[in-house]
Amino acid sequence: MKVAVLGFGTVGVGVWDMLEKAPGFERGLVLVRAGKENEPFKVSSMEAICNDKSIDAVAEVMGGVEPAFTYVSMALKAGKHVVTSNKALVAAKGIELNKLALENNVSFLFSAACGGAVPFLHNLSLAALDDEIESLGGILNGTTNFMLDSMQSEGMDYAEALSIAQKLGYAEADPTADVSGMDALRKIMLACAVAYDKLPVDGFAREGIESITAADVNDFKAMGLTCRLVTSGGEAGESVYAYVEPVLFSAGAAECSVLKNFNMAKYYGKNSGSIVYIGQGAGRYPTASAVIRDLYCIGGVPMFKPSVREVVADNSAAIHPYYVRCSASDKAAFDFESSRADGDVVCGVVKPCSVSKMHADAKAIRDRGGEIFFAAMEN
Amino acid sequence: MKVAVLGFGTVGVGVWDMLEKAPGFERGLVLVRAGKENEPFKVSSMEAICNDKSIDAVAEVMGGVEPAFTYVSMALKAGKHVVTSNKALVAAKGIELNKLALENNVSFLFSAACGGAVPFLHNLSLAALDDEIESLGGILNGTTNFMLDSMQSEGMDYAEALSIAQKLGYAEADPTADVSGMDALRKIMLACAVAYDKLPVDGFAREGIESITAADVNDFKAMGLTCRLVTSGGEAGESVYAYVEPVLFSAGAAECSVLKNFNMAKYYGKNSGSIVYIGQGAGRYPTASAVIRDLYCIGGVPMFKPSVREVVADNSAAIHPYYVRCSASDKAAFDFESSRADGDVVCGVVKPCSVSKMHADAKAIRDRGGEIFFAAMEN
Numbered sequence: 001m002k003v004a005v006l007g008f009g010t011v012g013v014g015v016w017d018m019l020e021k022a023p024g025f026e027r028g029l030v031l032v033r034a035g036k037e038n039e040p041f042k043v044s045s046m047e048a049i050c051n052d053k054s055i056d057a058v059a060e061v062m063g064g065v066e067p068a069f070t071y072v073s074m075a076l077k078a079g080k081h082v083v084t085s086n087k088a089l090v091a092a093k094g095i096e097l098n099k100l101a102l103e104n105n106v107s108f109l110f111s112a113a114c115g116g117a118v119p120f121l122h123n124l125s126l127a128a129l130d131d132e133i134e135s136l137g138g139i140l141n142g143t144t145n146f147m148l149d150s151m152q153s154e155g156m157d158y159a160e161a162l163s164i165a166q167k168l169g170y171a172e173a174d175p176t177a178d179v180s181g182m183d184a185l186r187k188i189m190l191a192c193a194v195a196y197d198k199l200p201v202d203g204f205a206r207e208g209i210e211s212i213t214a215a216d217v218n219d220f221k222a223m224g225l226t227c228r229l230v231t232s233g234g235e236a237g238e239s240v241y242a243y244v245e246p247v248l249f250s251a252g253a254a255e256c257s258v259l260k261n262f263n264m265a266k267y268y269g270k271n272s273g274s275i276v277y278i279g280q281g282a283g284r285y286p287t288a289s290a291v292i293r294d295l296y297c298i299g300g301v302p303m304f305k306p307s308v309r310e311v312v313a314d315n316s317a318a319i320h321p322y323y324v325r326c327s328a329s330d331k332a333a334f335d336f337e338s339s340r341a342d343g344d345v346v347c348g349v350v351k352p353c354s355v356s357k358m359h360a361d362a363k364a365i366r367d368r369g370g371e372i373f374f375a376a377m378e379n
Numbered sequence: 380m381k382v383a384v385l386g387f388g389t390v391g392v393g394v395w396d397m398l399e400k401a402p403g404f405e406r407g408l409v410l411v412r413a414g415k416e417n418e419p420f421k422v423s424s425m426e427a428i429c430n431d432k433s434i435d436a437v438a439e440v441m442g443g444v445e446p447a448f449t450y451v452s453m454a455l456k457a458g459k460h461v462v463t464s465n466k467a468l469v470a471a472k473g474i475e476l477n478k479l480a481l482e483n484n485v486s487f488l489f490s491a492a493c494g495g496a497v498p499f500l501h502n503l504s505l506a507a508l509d510d511e512i513e514s515l516g517g518i519l520n521g522t523t524n525f526m527l528d529s530m531q532s533e534g535m536d537y538a539e540a541l542s543i544a545q546k547l548g549y550a551e552a553d554p555t556a557d558v559s560g561m562d563a564l565r566k567i568m569l570a571c572a573v574a575y576d577k578l579p580v581d582g583f584a585r586e587g588i589e590s591i592t593a594a595d596v597n598d599f600k601a602m603g604l605t606c607r608l609v610t611s612g613g614e615a616g617e618s619v620y621a622y623v624e625p626v627l628f629s630a631g632a633a634e635c636s637v638l639k640n641f642n643m644a645k646y647y648g649k650n651s652g653s654i655v656y657i658g659q660g661a662g663r664y665p666t667a668s669a670v671i672r673d674l675y676c677i678g679g680v681p682m683f684k685p686s687v688r689e690v691v692a693d694n695s696a697a698i699h700p701y702y703v704r705c706s707a708s709d710k711a712a713f714d715f716e717s718s719r720a721d722g723d724v725v726c727g728v729v730k731p732c733s734v735s736k737m738h739a740d741a742k743a744i745r746d747r748g749g750e751i752f753f754a755a756m757e758n
Contacts, residue, residue, distance in 0.1 A: 119502050127668070129402060130401040253636065257631055257636055271664035274659070275496060276655075276657035277657075278654070278655035296680055300675075
């Protein structure tokens with residue numbers, strides 16, 4: 001099978017390298033920007049790839065919705081299998097692209113879009129065939145895990161942890177997608193669509209790590225707790241729940257042993273029980289290895305079923321106790337079970353409430369200029 | 380695809396149940412012992428299954444080498460795909476059965492034979508296609524993990540932990556295969572063959588948990604260490620290393636969060652980095668879910684390559700420091716870095732030595748009637 005690669009950045013170079021030795025595969029063309037065709041295998045025209053009858057499959061690793069969507073659509077219409085690591089693309093256009101793949105009788109696979117080297121979506125799609133997936137999620141963003149781990153184990157403050165993550169290439173110059181939880185949310189969108197045939201496109205609850213401080217982390221350490229940014233999904237009647245929020249784990253929880261920029265993805269199958277995957281969620285070769293894995297799975301079990309549909313997430317029935325830090329003047333907004341005051345700041349644990357209520361209450365406080373940090377207490 | 384099931388015990392009933400709802404599959408016949416054909420779908424003649432042209436695949440979940448080997452050979456020769464959860468069969472006869480499968484152009488898959496629901500061998504076989512697997516292994520026996528965890532967290536002694544494991548159905552009436560490390564060793568044999576194309580059949584180092592006492596576990600707890608039975612494999616020149624032994628982990632290691640009868644399998648790929656899988660390693664539906672996963676992977680990537688061959692394991696280059704407890708009279712056999720004496724018993728950490736030397740030294744002491752417990756110190 002001959003493979004073309006769209007994009008020659010971090011992941012693209014990794015895929016091209018790995019393809020060289022991959023039994024059963026041949027390297028085709030690489031799509032680069034106009035003016036960057038400095039080697040014979042590089043082209044800047046997607047038509048050249050679509051018109052090359054010898055190319056059977058396309059690995060899209062450009063990132064972003066456009067022009068990736070246009071190019072992937074062209075490839076599918078030209079009868080080429082598509083494998084992608086692009087979560088923004090699949091979250092925004094996955095259903096449409098899957099229809100195109102079905103119409104053209106080719107595979108459309110994207111396990112590299114969630115968890116990097118961690119073979120989460122691949123195995124989830126197999127498990128979903130004949131098991132009832134009761135819940136799924138985990139630590140799906142390596143950048144924020146690196147920052148939280150650095151704050152806890154090295155005593156760094158937020159700015160320092162972010163700056164080091166940027167220096168190491170774990171965080172982008174604009175880190176918003178990671179620290180806001182948007183990246184993790186896109187991954188849970190894909191996982192819900194794979195497991196439940198329902199792609200949530202609205203109704204999310206999303207809290208990143210932007211409000212956490214070194215003082216919070218010190219408090220957690222003193223209580224024997226570890227903070228992780230966790231993504232959760234599961235069925236909720238006709239819809240799904242899908243949310244991202246910081247969670248506090250007590251010592252001994254597997255999440256506490258997920259260090260640095262690692263990911264931990266899991267699902268709970270009615271038959272299989274809990275299945276947990278831990279590995280590197282990003283990076284050239286980890287992500288490339290997931291792209292190659294998908295290439296080997298072409299023609300096998302599809303990730304999206306033909307019946308996959310959009311839903312609005314419903315987080316009203318997911319309920320936890322929360323740890324909250326807020327101003328004394330906002331204390332009355334919460335039903336604290338226990339709390340302590342430190343000057344004008346109050347922190348403590350509030351009685352179990354729904355994810356949707358907690359996130360809405362926090363938004364209301366911020367909308368009126370207040371400050372709040374909250375994290376779910378591990379169930 | 381129509382599937383026959385060989386064996387109707389714990390796992391067989393689970394597979395039969397799951398097949399009922401599995402899209403794309405139909406239930407065929409079940410092979411039971413003569414006299415047990417108390418339902419129309421049960422037969423006691425393997426010929427009946429082989430001669431039924433409507434049956435495309437066979438799931439063998441009887442356990443043991445014979446008659447499973449005879450039956451699986453018959454099925455493959457009759458052109459039926461075979462999926463098995465039987466590690467003893469694949470460890471003893473896997474190469475021969477794989478040849479038969481190749482000759483008859485059918486699949487021979489066995490991911491349920493290692494790790495139960497944990498999708499280890501399936502993903503390892505995909506990773507091995509285009510990655511260099513630098514090491515593999517983990518906690519591959521749920522019975523001993525349950526016992527070690529019970530001893531540590533509940534303060535049970537060995538006999539009590541074993542008795543409860545038997546009551547819960549985690550340990551057999553004769554627990555030797557589990558507590559001696561034989562079961563875990565069979566799994567690492569399969570993993571080495573999948574990853575390296577080399578099935579180790581001799582030269583192993585195998586130490587189970589039979590020598591551990593409640594006092595040892597108390598000592599480990601006092602030192603902040605947790606004991607797990609760990610299986611390790613990797614390439615060693617033309618051969619592989621493959622061994623099972625207790626290992627002591629310090630707090631925070633992911634192994635410490637593997638509780639009860641769970642398994643934790645992992646490999647380190649040059650490209651992917653470390654990939655860890657945690658889940659239930661046994662039980663009706665966890666194991667059945669792995670059998671079903673393999674059924675969905677029929678026609679895909681094979682687990683054994685045609686070139687898989689037998690080798691003698693070489694554990695002389697795998698080196699760790701060890702914790703040793705022995706009689707004062709045997710102390711001179713080891714190069715202790717630090718030790719303490721308690722009456723006639725000495726325990727402490729010995730300088731790094733090879734796995735093969737440590738296991739041979741322990742055997743020599745036991746051969747002359749002495750007692751010893753040893754465990755590797757986590758690297």
